Amino acid sequence: MKSISSADKLEDQKFNALRLRQLTETNPSIRAEFGESGDNVAMLIDAISRADALSKSQHIWYIDMIEKRYDDLAENEIDDIDTSDKDLKRLHDDLRENLIATITSVSIHSDNIKKSIAETPDAVQLLVNAMHYRGREELRTTAVVAIRTLCSLDSNKILFAKAEKIFKYLTRMFDFRDGLVLKAAFGTILSLWSFLDDTESNSVFTIxxxxxxxxxxxxxxxxxxxxxxxxxxxxxxxxxxxxxxxxxxxxxxxxxxxxxxxxxxxxxxxxxxxxxxxxxxxxxxxxxxxxxxxxxxxxxxxxxxxxxxxxxxxxxxxxxxxxxxxx
Known part of the structure; x- marks a missing residue:
């Protein structure tokens, strides 16, 4: 995680995040070592938060540039900006996707890690917002799978159920035709709803x-x-x-x-x-x-x-x- 946080270039952050993803997906001992460190979990969520903020600021800048400057730019200059922006946006997407996939990998190791991740400030809403992201399908898919994995723990279900617009974003995933995505999205809704239905009479949460x-x-x-x-x-x-x-x-x-x-x-x-x-x-x-x-x-x-x-x-x-x- 330190190699991701300390890297100055976005390309290096992406490479280090991909390496971490691969290691945690294939090596159970690394999953355990990484996930059992509270500092690592906090740094992982912080890295996702920073990548999310950068992606949003880049998108806002780009829209602003389109509205204010396109009339003053030559056609070749517009093409150059389009290409540059798409490359930068792709790097942000890759970074976020690899970091979120790492959450899924380390969560598999134990319920304690699932609990630690979900209880880290902003973690739940960051994952939910990633489903709403108007970009690459792979990023949204990765977010759904991570949420489904974390929601296998009952104590996490109430945290996700309280997240703003989670059911709305989950049902939007039904527009996908990928069986894995549909299964993860529907499975999450079913899991959360069943839990809430059982607890609603106790006023834990109202649907x-x-x-x-x-x-x-x-x-x-x-x-x-x-x-x-x-x-x-x-x-x-x-x-x-x-x-x-x-x-x-x-x-x-x-x-x-x-x-x-x-x-x-x-x-x-x-x-x-x-x-x-x-x-x-x-x-x-x-x-x-x-x-x-x-x-x-x-x-x-x-x-x-x-x-x-x-x-x-x-x-x-x-x-x-x-x-x-x-x-």
Whole structure:
């Protein structure tokens, strides 16, 4: 870490950070030695913070330069500035990515290291902000994996859950098509939400309605993309017991994609979760949704078929829907 902090040139900092990343990824003894030193952890977070600040200042300078000076520059001068800025930005990205990847590597060693990292001032928000970074996908991916690793420890979950906009940024990761990224992002949401759901009754933390809206919108994206259907639908079924969550499902047109899933003859477990969610949505008595359900049943008998070949719980839920549709 000292070699990174003491290096004057950004290129040298990047090289030393990459070397540290490689060593901690491949050598368990170095992971242990590095992670068990509180000074090393603090220096690592400080290095990420400084790299983050430099990256932001460079971005602000560049935007300011574009707005104020482009009209006065010759075309070849603009090209020179573009190239220089991109190179500098790439170095900042590389440095941050390597440092954040090192967090993942050393965290694997023990829960004590996970705890030490998450409790270091600014560490949690720096990692969350890296997911929001409008730049290279690799940096955002690395941040998600680091957060997922740290959140395997219960005491860290409340720290991350309190981080500003974490659920919003996690659901934005659903726009990626990389399986590892999707799995890490959804896994983190599921882990945090399950923890908060268990503790909410004790007033440890309250899940805000706006947070639920972001998560539900993101979850519906996963359903539309057919990603982790069994797990995603089970999660959505758990959310459907909350009135405000069900209202968001209506708002984001969950009914349409749930019927599409059912038409593809999924597993019994998936059918059951679809039935549970649809029943909760039906109980909201949204006029447009009820029309859609009646139309689906009339044209395809999707609900009736579920009664004929579903689990006992699914049959109960679907019969309840069919009764309401007769009203």
């Amino acid at each position: 805000e309605p706006s947070v639920k809206a972001h998560v539900i919108k993101g979850i519906i994206k996963l359903i539309e993309a057919r990603c982790f259907l069994d797990d995603v639908l089970e999660f959505l079924a758990r959310l459907s017991i909350h009135d405000d969550a069900t209202e968001k499902m209506v708002m984001y047109d969950a009914t349409t994609c749930l019927f599409y899933v059912l038409r593809k003859n999924p597993s019994l477990h998936t059918k059951e979760n679809c039935a549970v969610i649809l029943h909760a949505i039906c109980c909201k008595k949204d006029h447009r949704t009820l029309i859609e359900m009646r139309s689906e049943e009339k044209s395809r008998r999707t609900l009736s078929r579920l009664v004929e070949g579903g689990t006992p719980r699914a049959i109960i839920k679907v019969n309840g829907i069919l009764e309401r549709l007769k009203e």
